[in-house]
Amino acid sequence: MRHTTSTATRTAGPLALALATACLTAVMAQPAQAASVSTWDKVAQCEAGGNWGINTGNGYYGGLQFSLSTWKAFGGAQYAAYPHQATKQQQILIGEKVLAGQGQGAWPSCGPAAGLGADHADPYPTPSASPSTAGVYRPGESVFYVSNTSGGLAGYAGFGASGDVPLTGDWNADGKDTFGVYRPSDQTFYLTNDNATVAVARKLGNPDDIPVVGDWDGNGTDTIGIYRPSDQTYYLTNDNATVAVIRRMGIAGDTPITGDWNGDGTDTVGVYRPSDTTFYLSDSNATATVSHTVKFGNPGDTPIKGDWNGDGTDKIGIYRPATSDFIGAAKDSDTVIYNKRFGNPGDTPITGAW
Ligand SMILES: [Ca+2]
Ligand SMILES: [Ca+2]
Numbered sequence: 001m002r003h004t005t006s007t008a009t010r011t012a013g014p015l016a017l018a019l020a021t022a023c024l025t026a027v028m029a030q031p032a033q034a035a036s037v038s039t040w041d042k043v044a045q046c047e048a049g050g051n052w053g054i055n056t057g058n059g060y061y062g063g064l065q066f067s068l069s070t071w072k073a074f075g076g077a078q079y080a081a082y083p084h085q086a087t088k089q090q091q092i093l094i095g096e097k098v099l100a101g102q103g104q105g106a107w108p109s110c111g112p113a114a115g116l117g118a119d120h121a122d123p124y125p126t127p128s129a130s131p132s133t134a135g136v137y138r139p140g141e142s143v144f145y146v147s148n149t150s151g152g153l154a155g156y157a158g159f160g161a162s163g164d165v166p167l168t169g170d171w172n173a174d175g176k177d178t179f180g181v182y183r184p185s186d187q188t189f190y191l192t193n194d195n196a197t198v199a200v201a202r203k204l205g206n207p208d209d210i211p212v213v214g215d216w217d218g219n220g221t222d223t224i225g226i227y228r229p230s231d232q233t234y235y236l237t238n239d240n241a242t243v244a245v246i247r248r249m250g251i252a253g254d255t256p257i258t259g260d261w262n263g264d265g266t267d268t269v270g271v272y273r274p275s276d277t278t279f280y281l282s283d284s285n286a287t288a289t290v291s292h293t294v295k296f297g298n299p300g301d302t303p304i305k306g307d308w309n310g311d312g313t314d315k316i317g318i319y320r321p322a323t324s325d326f327i328g329a330a331k332d333s334d335t336v337i338y339n340k341r342f343g344n345p346g347d348t349p350i351t352g353a354w
């Protein structure tokens with residue numbers, strides 16, 4: 001693996017920004033009265049010695065020492081006749097309602113002692129993965145165009161230069177994908193966190209390598225790597241500098257494709273084989289296993305991936321250049337669950353959660 005450790009100082013070409021017309025960041029409403037599981041654990045430790053199944057016969061039950069009348073008044077009967085018969089999560093869910101209705105004083109001593117009134121965290125937040133949508137990079141303009149979940153234009157930004165390969169990823173772990181490019185002429189990645197300013201400029205790979213990006217170590221940050229067609233090998237970094245993973249995958253003629261195929265938060269390697277229009281995907285970057293095999297698409301299609309339904313798992317798909325169609329499949333299936341036409345002939349497809 002040949003790569004330099006010097007930081008490139010040139011910029012990524014024209015950086016004039018025509019910024020997104022819509023900010024799609026979803027803001028979760030914060031409950032006025034709520035507390036984390038760890039805070040509820042402190043209450044239970046104080047009230048019941050941490051025993052969620054306790055019934056001493058004193059008229060108070062379970063980890064949060066509800067009376068039966070309180071348990072019923074706040075809906076606990078949907079879970080169990082008595083509090084101590086319900087699960088810890090069910091007791092906490094009723095505890096949330098009591099906290100919202102009566103405040104931390106419902107546990108006169110242990111509530112304040114645990115900081116119950118000052119926590120405000122949602123103990124069981126709903127997973128909030130954002131679905132991926134289609135986008136394109138228009139090489140002649142060096143402009144990214146991205147779509148919303150309805151398939152309409154969500155925004156656009158100029159970045160990169162002629163001949164660049166477009167990339168998208170969450171380079172700073174803020175939950176939003178932003179743009180980047182790989183410049184084959186100098187084998188350098190230029191990444192931006194605001195779709196305008198170069199935040200990372202890093203040389204990696206040789207001419208003819210194919211750039212890949214992903215969260216190879218599951219820490220929330222996408223980093224760079226390359227796939228070398230000549231030896232069918234991935235070379236991946238976790239810090240945009242040092243190659244941490246060297247992994248052979250595929251055969252000559254395959255196209256690299258990477259994603260979180262099992263929803264565990266770590267992106268792993270795969271290939272798309274045009275000769276049999278089949279994806280071969282691994283859930284590991286360490287061992288040479290094929291975990292998922294899906295036949296999808298037609299000759300001439302370009303493989304893509306995305307979390308089309310926002311459930312936290314990447315699925316395969318294809319981009320059909322002749323018609324500018326993005327067609328995404330369900331997990332481990334050829335059932336189409338995403339189908340949008342976006343961009344123009346000649347565009348390069350990208351996908352992401354903007
Ligand atoms: Ca980001
Ligand atoms: Ca990472």
Ligand SMILES: [Ca+2]
Nearest residue numbers: 260262264266
């Ligand atoms: Ca994974």
